[in-house]
Amino acid sequence: MAASSARRDRALLLAGPALLVIVVFMLLPMAIAAVYSFLTPDPYGGVLHPFTPASYVRFVYDRDLDDQLIFDTTYLQIFARSVVQALFCTLFCLLIGLPLAWYMATRPPRLRQVLVLLVTIPFWTNLLIRTYCWVLLLRDQGLVNQVLQALGLIKEPITFLYSDGAVQLGLVYSSLPFMVLPIYGALEKVDPRMVEAAYDLYADRWAIMRRLVWPLAWPGVVAGCLLVFVPALGAFLSPDILGGGKKLMIGSLIQQQFTTGRDWSFGAALSMILMIFVLGALMWSAWRRTRIGVAT
Amino acid sequence: MQTLTLGRPAEPHSLASSDSAVTSPGPLDAMETAPRAEVGTRLVEVQGVTKAFGAGPSAVKALDDVSLTIMANEFFTLLGPSGCGKTTLLRLLAGFEHPTSGVILLDGRYVVDDPPNRRPVNTVFQSYALFPHMTVEQNVGFGLERQGVRGPAAAERVSAMLRLVRLEALAKRRPDQISGGQQQRVALARALAPQPRLLLLDEPLSALDLKLRRGMQVELKRIQRETGITFVLVTHDQEEALSMSDRIAVMDHGRVLQLGRPQEIYERPVCRFVADFIGEANVLPGSLVGLATPFAAIRPERVMLAPVSTAETALPGRVVEVTYLGATTSCAVALDDGPIVKIERGDLPSPLLPGQAVHCLFPAAALLPLEE
Numbered sequence: 001m002a003a004s005s006a007r008r009d010r011a012l013l014l015a016g017p018a019l020l021v022i023v024v025f026m027l028l029p030m031a032i033a034a035v036y037s038f039l040t041p042d043p044y045g046g047v048l049h050p051f052t053p054a055s056y057v058r059f060v061y062d063r064d065l066d067d068q069l070i071f072d073t074t075y076l077q078i079f080a081r082s083v084v085q086a087l088f089c090t091l092f093c094l095l096i097g098l099p100l101a102w103y104m105a106t107r108p109p110r111l112r113q114v115l116v117l118l119v120t121i122p123f124w125t126n127l128l129i130r131t132y133c134w135v136l137l138l139r140d141q142g143l144v145n146q147v148l149q150a151l152g153l154i155k156e157p158i159t160f161l162y163s164d165g166a167v168q169l170g171l172v173y174s175s176l177p178f179m180v181l182p183i184y185g186a187l188e189k190v191d192p193r194m195v196e197a198a199y200d201l202y203a204d205r206w207a208i209m210r211r212l213v214w215p216l217a218w219p220g221v222v223a224g225c226l227l228v229f230v231p232a233l234g235a236f237l238s239p240d241i242l243g244g245g246k247k248l249m250i251g252s253l254i255q256q257q258f259t260t261g262r263d264w265s266f267g268a269a270l271s272m273i274l275m276i277f278v279l280g281a282l283m284w285s286a287w288r289r290t291r292i293g294v295a296t
Numbered sequence: 297m298q299t300l301t302l303g304r305p306a307e308p309h310s311l312a313s314s315d316s317a318v319t320s321p322g323p324l325d326a327m328e329t330a331p332r333a334e335v336g337t338r339l340v341e342v343q344g345v346t347k348a349f350g351a352g353p354s355a356v357k358a359l360d361d362v363s364l365t366i367m368a369n370e371f372f373t374l375l376g377p378s379g380c381g382k383t384t385l386l387r388l389l390a391g392f393e394h395p396t397s398g399v400i401l402l403d404g405r406y407v408v409d410d411p412p413n414r415r416p417v418n419t420v421f422q423s424y425a426l427f428p429h430m431t432v433e434q435n436v437g438f439g440l441e442r443q444g445v446r447g448p449a450a451a452e453r454v455s456a457m458l459r460l461v462r463l464e465a466l467a468k469r470r471p472d473q474i475s476g477g478q479q480q481r482v483a484l485a486r487a488l489a490p491q492p493r494l495l496l497l498d499e500p501l502s503a504l505d506l507k508l509r510r511g512m513q514v515e516l517k518r519i520q521r522e523t524g525i526t527f528v529l530v531t532h533d534q535e536e537a538l539s540m541s542d543r544i545a546v547m548d549h550g551r552v553l554q555l556g557r558p559q560e561i562y563e564r565p566v567c568r569f570v571a572d573f574i575g576e577a578n579v580l581p582g583s584l585v586g587l588a589t590p591f592a593a594i595r596p597e598r599v600m601l602a603p604v605s606t607a608e609t610a611l612p613g614r615v616v617e618v619t620y621l622g623a624t625t626s627c628a629v630a631l632d633d634g635p636i637v638k639i640e641r642g643d644l645p646s647p648l649l650p651g652q653a654v655h656c657l658f659p660a661a662a663l664l665p666l667e668e
């Protein structure tokens with residue numbers, strides 16, 4: 001008994017730093033945000049004490065001149081737009097990332113290491129700078145337009161920037177490694193001997209893909225989709241810089257509340273709503289997965 | 297004896313009990329030291345197969361003009377050190393590799409161009425290569441499913457297979473929830489389920505500990521008997537080969553050096569390599585023991601020790617080392633003529649001390665003349 005409790009103590013000690021980080025840098029700020037979301041904004045930034053659910057009410061209602069509450073979908077639209085944007089981003093990343101990961105995982109080991117390095121190279125530079133680089137590439141006098149004009153394909157520069165497409169491009173660009181790496185990790189573990197065994201047991205290419213490779217890649221695909229979808233939902237760099245802030249996204253909206261908007265309570269309430277949505281989606285997908293797991 | 301639903305019936309005249317010494321050699325039996333009688337049919341014929349990896353001058357010949365015949369119903373073993381080409385030959389039989397030249401016939405049909413999924417040949421892999429996301433049951437049923445056997449017929453066969461390898465209780469487990477020995481048996485059941493004509497086993501026991509390995513040797517032999525399927529085993533463990541096989545092909549450097557029943561190979565090795573590789577052997581210059589051949593081999597258990605010279609072939613020497621092994625005692629004697637002879641017997645005179653002067657007796661009947 002003493003030994004097992006000592007082992008438990010040691011396990012606790014090892015987990016200590018991680019627990020500390022989670023509590024101090026995640027749970028605590030979340031708790032603060034939760035509290036702030038129910039307080040009254042101070043017009044000079046920060047919050048005042050009167051306790052009120054006003055910030056949550058504001059998400060779906062507007063007050064007219066007579067101080068009457070009217071149903072208002074402005075913020076819901078922003079929210080829905082962000083969800084759609086993030087879903088498309090996930091889809092595009094999957095369409096590009098899955099074949100790429102398969103290609104990488106089927107190369108010889110030495111080449112694989114190089115390819116993984118190449119995928120991670122973008123992380124060496126700050127995302128803000130990389131996003132501005134896209135501005136330089138895409139603007140009217142940017143590299144892309146110059147090349148197209150030099151090739152004689154177009155006469156007048158095409159306006160790429162400040163469009164939904166540009167925002168989507170920036171999102172996909174910044175999220176792609178998070179899709180590729182988990183799928184690659186899952187595919188890399190598929191033992192070639194296993195493929196041989198399936199081949200030996202009368203499976204053709206298609207059957208090997210369907211019965212062996214895809215089920216083994218699936219956890220990587222799920223992880224990749226989560227890692228892309230969740231950050232894309234709250235992204236504000238790409239919508240701000242490449243979208244020119246023309247169409248507000250939930251991430252930009254939250255950011256605004258804490259900077260120019262000076263409505264910390266509303267910002268906190270928005271992040272709580274976003275978080276609850278994401279958690280709900282995660283729990284739903286986890287529940288679905290366990291149900292499928294039982295079924296098969 | 298248990299009757300199995302998977303069975304072509306076991307041949308009444310099993311090769312294990314047949315005497316292989318009397319027959320006329322067929323053209324394909326050139327490599328066999330003792331061509332066998334017409335028992336069973338020829339299942340696999342490998343004719344002049346060469347497999348080179350790489351191209352041009354840097355090409356490495358993994359197999360060099362190998363010819364052999366495997367009979368239906370036989371437990372056939374490819375034995376040799378690592379890199380001798382035995383695994384390459386197995387992969388050629390399975391269809392994972394294509395020979396550089398030569399012919400492979402299965403049931404008289406040319407199969408060289410058939411991919412693995414079109415050959416009635418299944419493999420038990422050294423690493424087992426079980427599918428981690430499937431249960432034991434699903435693993436065993438995989439080949440059947442691919443063959444189009446479904447529903448109750450498939451379920452019945454799967455449970456028959458699991459009974460055969462004694463794993464009924466673990467049908468719903470996943471591979472990572474069972475032990476190495478159990479995984480091994482799942483791999484065996486999975487490969488047997490589609491009723492292949494030929495079952496290939498690539499060092500199947502090498503990952504098991506000694507005790508499990510012994511048990512599995514007996515199991516494998518039993519399963520081979522009960523199913524009547526031809527087994528081709530690849531191993532570097534001579535003891536395993538001797539105890540399980542009907543016939544053994546000893547390989548080195550991509551060639552078959554000797555092919556025959558275990559007893560023949562042990563008692564009449566054709567060269568130094570075989571004598572040395574199968575069991576322990578003292579290889580001495582032929583002239584030393586009065587033989588005309590360049591070399592002679594003698595097993596450690598056949599050398600006798602005598603304190604004084606009692607026969608012409610007795611050679612003087614000194615004891616270098618004595619190890620008591622329980623049932624036997626092993627000792628090394630440095631002959632005055634140079635070579636060191638290893639002796640292992642239960643009837644060595646005691647006490648036997650290092651440095652003691654002795655004479656080694658090599659009974660003429662125990663000497664194995666070797667040409668090379």
